[in-house]
Amino acid sequence: MARMKFLCDADRCIECNACVTACKNANEVPWGINRRRVVTINDGKPGERSVSMACMHCNDAPCAAVCPVDCFYTTADAVVLHNKDLCIGCGYCFYACPFGAPQYPKLGNFGSRGKMDKCTYCSGGPEGADGSPAEFARYGANRMAEGKLPLCAEMCSTKSLLAGDGEIIAQIYKERVLKRGYGSGSWGWQTAYQESINV
Amino acid sequence: MSSLALVKRIVLAGVFALSMHAASAQTLPDDSAGRPAAPATGLNTDKVEVHEQQLLGEMRKLQGFITIPDTRAATLVQPDGRSWRDYRRGPLLWITAACVLGMLALLLVFYAVKGEIKIAGGRGTATLLRFGAFERFMHWLTAASWCILAISGLNVVAGRAVLLPLMGNDAFSLFSTWAKYSHNFLAFPFIAGIVLMFLVWLRHNIPNKIDVEWFKQGGGFIGNKHPPSEKFNGGQKVVFWIVVLGGGALTVTGLALMFPFYVTDITGMQLAQLAHGGVALLMIAAMLGHIYIGSVGMEGAFDAMKDGRVDLKWAREHHSLWAAKELAKSGDTSPHPAE
Amino acid sequence: MRMFLLAVVVMIAGGIGAKVALDTIQIPASVGFSTGGARPEPE
Ligand code: HEM
Ligand code: SF4
Ligand code: SF4
Numbered sequence: 001m002a003r004m005k006f007l008c009d010a011d012r013c014i015e016c017n018a019c020v021t022a023c024k025n026a027n028e029v030p031w032g033i034n035r036r037r038v039v040t041i042n043d044g045k046p047g048e049r050s051v052s053m054a055c056m057h058c059n060d061a062p063c064a065a066v067c068p069v070d071c072f073y074t075t076a077d078a079v080v081l082h083n084k085d086l087c088i089g090c091g092y093c094f095y096a097c098p099f100g101a102p103q104y105p106k107l108g109n110f111g112s113r114g115k116m117d118k119c120t121y122c123s124g125g126p127e128g129a130d131g132s133p134a135e136f137a138r139y140g141a142n143r144m145a146e147g148k149l150p151l152c153a154e155m156c157s158t159k160s161l162l163a164g165d166g167e168i169i170a171q172i173y174k175e176r177v178l179k180r181g182y183g184s185g186s187w188g189w190q191t192a193y194q195e196s197i198n199v
Numbered sequence: 200m201s202s203l204a205l206v207k208r209i210v211l212a213g214v215f216a217l218s219m220h221a222a223s224a225q226t227l228p229d230d231s232a233g234r235p236a237a238p239a240t241g242l243n244t245d246k247v248e249v250h251e252q253q254l255l256g257e258m259r260k261l262q263g264f265i266t267i268p269d270t271r272a273a274t275l276v277q278p279d280g281r282s283w284r285d286y287r288r289g290p291l292l293w294i295t296a297a298c299v300l301g302m303l304a305l306l307l308v309f310y311a312v313k314g315e316i317k318i319a320g321g322r323g324t325a326t327l328l329r330f331g332a333f334e335r336f337m338h339w340l341t342a343a344s345w346c347i348l349a350i351s352g353l354n355v356v357a358g359r360a361v362l363l364p365l366m367g368n369d370a371f372s373l374f375s376t377w378a379k380y381s382h383n384f385l386a387f388p389f390i391a392g393i394v395l396m397f398l399v400w401l402r403h404n405i406p407n408k409i410d411v412e413w414f415k416q417g418g419g420f421i422g423n424k425h426p427p428s429e430k431f432n433g434g435q436k437v438v439f440w441i442v443v444l445g446g447g448a449l450t451v452t453g454l455a456l457m458f459p460f461y462v463t464d465i466t467g468m469q470l471a472q473l474a475h476g477g478v479a480l481l482m483i484a485a486m487l488g489h490i491y492i493g494s495v496g497m498e499g500a501f502d503a504m505k506d507g508r509v510d511l512k513w514a515r516e517h518h519s520l521w522a523a524k525e526l527a528k529s530g531d532t533s534p535h536p537a538e
Numbered sequence: 539m540r541m542f543l544l545a546v547v548v549m550i551a552g553g554i555g556a557k558v559a560l561d562t563i564q565i566p567a568s569v570g571f572s573t574g575g576a577r578p579e580p581e
Contacts, residue, residue, distance in 0.1 A: 010249070017266060034267055039275040041254070041263035047247035051263075053275055062284035068355045069372045070363060086372040088379050090355065091459055095469050096287075098280040100272055106564055113459075185251035191278045196252065332541055339545030344553075381553070384560075388552035505539055 012160035019152035027140025055101035055119035063093035341392030351378035
């Protein structure tokens with residue numbers, strides 16, 4: 001079975017934030033929650049790089065490991081999803097997540113952060129049938145069920161953000177690095193998958 | 200042709216290409232004629248290479264600029280999240296088991312060996328007022344909310360391992376939601392109780408020479424002597440300070456957790472969590488001992504919190520100096536009979 | 539044990555009071571998002 005991953009080629013990302021917008025639109029993400037965001041390091045300085053980051057759908061996902069109510073599950077594509085009916089909004093997954101992916105509809109918790117929301121790799125969630133309005137309202141689009149990849153990567157104008165089977169996108173990245181002679185690395189891969197792409 | 204060989208070739212080619220690139224960067228700092236030479240710092244802005252792994256080696260967590268106001272999103276990678284995860288799935292569970300099950304086992308052994316510590320010659324008829332209504336109220340306010348905080352706190356740590364298999368996902372999630380609400384909101388009565396106990400009982404809990412003697416004699420637990428003591432003996436003073444300092448630490452770290460990211464960042468939140476859980480578990484171990492000796496462990500001790508009046512014989516045994524003072528104060532040589 | 543019962547009642551009242559008070563100052567995550575993040579001036 002394919003092992004789905006994201007890869008952001010930071011040497012190509014132009015920080016246009018189109019992936020962020022695409023995600024918001026495809027999933028009707030509520031105000032205040034950003035399932036994907038673009039972080040620019042060394043902004044305005046030498047060595048500036050922008051990286052588009054969302055949930056990396058980690059191996060042995062830290063969020064799933066610390067969740068006190070065990071509400072996460074992994075799909076056959078190795079996508080990490082969770083069940084909002086079970087979530088108690090404790091915020092622990094955010095502490096454990098290396099990529100700051102989990103978010104909450106309320107800023108203070110006071111016991112009421114609300115249900116956690118995060119990137120679903122456009123795979124919907126455990127509600128209703130695949131692609132049903134009920135699923136969409138709670139978890140967002142289920143493009144994977146339609147055989148499509150996440151919209152953020154699909155419409156990235158520089159093809160910096162890649163989504164797909166881990167081995168295939170790693171291969172694409174390797175070829176790029178070989179051709180252009182440099183590459184800042186597969187951001188987050190070491191932390192998420194305990195491997196990086198060595199070129 | 201195996202794909203492995205292909206990968207090998209690509210890797211080799213990559214290493215070669217990279218080394219060539221590095222070499223060219225070294226030997227040709229400004230290779231393009233017409234462009235200004237590298238600035239005096241040696242930095243050529245066209246050629247600054249960035250490597251995630253190298254940055255992570257230097258900085259532990261990577262932070263940058265974002266165009267959304269949610270400052271938490273500016274942290275790009277914080278691998279420490281994985282260590283936090285490892286701690287929660289390993290050591291924390293063992294510490295929990297040691298503090299709760301280990302302490303219960305110790306108390307059981309103690310009870311088996313020593314049994315209930317009796318009042319010599321049985322209860323008498325005379326009693327003495329040990330704790331007034333307000334003292335009992337604030338003690339129970341703290342104790343009741345503490346019990347719920349401890350249970351709901353332990354649920355967050357170990358409920359998934361212990362209760363989830365028994366209850367099933369839905370029931371356990373519902374229970375945990377309520378446990379979480381109770382933990383968050385009953386924290387405030389608990390804090391109030393801690394503050395009250397601190398203010399009211401502080402003057403009785405300043406350590407002094409009598410306590411040193413009390414500890415030297417093993418607090419009366421070893422052998423059958425009863426060292427003299429005032430209102431609170433050395434052991435009780437230790438309990439007082441564990442409650443005040445532990446409760447204080449739990450308040451500070453607990454409020455930081457309840458108002459996430461108001462005062463600190465992700466690292467601070469993780470540390471607050473570590474500290475809160477650690478202090479809570481130590482306090483649970485200590486309080487199990489305190490509950491034991493205040494109930495089944497010692498005849499007559501519970502009366503002090505039941506209606507405030509203790510058996511005079513008990514008071515003379517365990518708090519001789521205090522009992523003498525109280526009797527002298529009231530001039531009461533024939534104290535009230537037990538109800 | 540009357541003081542115990544009183545303490546339990548006060549505890550529950552205090553807990554509910556805390557919930558009501560805190561819920562009134564609850565902040566939805568969308569607050570402040572309309573302003574967006576202005577890029578700082580280059581150094
Ligand atoms: C003094 C006021 C206290 C406050 C404000 C407070 C607050 C919190 C908060 C916000 C959490 C995070 C979990 C959640 O949101 O449900 C937490 C966890 C926890 N609390 Fe408290 N708490 C307090 C007192 C206590 C006491 C007295 C105990 C036990 C004796 C305790 C034991 C725990 C434990 C064991 C955890 C789980 C820690 C972990 O997951 O590592 N807390 N507390
Ligand atoms: S990136 Fe964060 S939320 Fe996504 S699987 Fe990893 S730990 Fe979980
Ligand atoms: S916020 Fe929800 S999903 Fe995250 S750890 Fe807590 S219960 Fe699990």
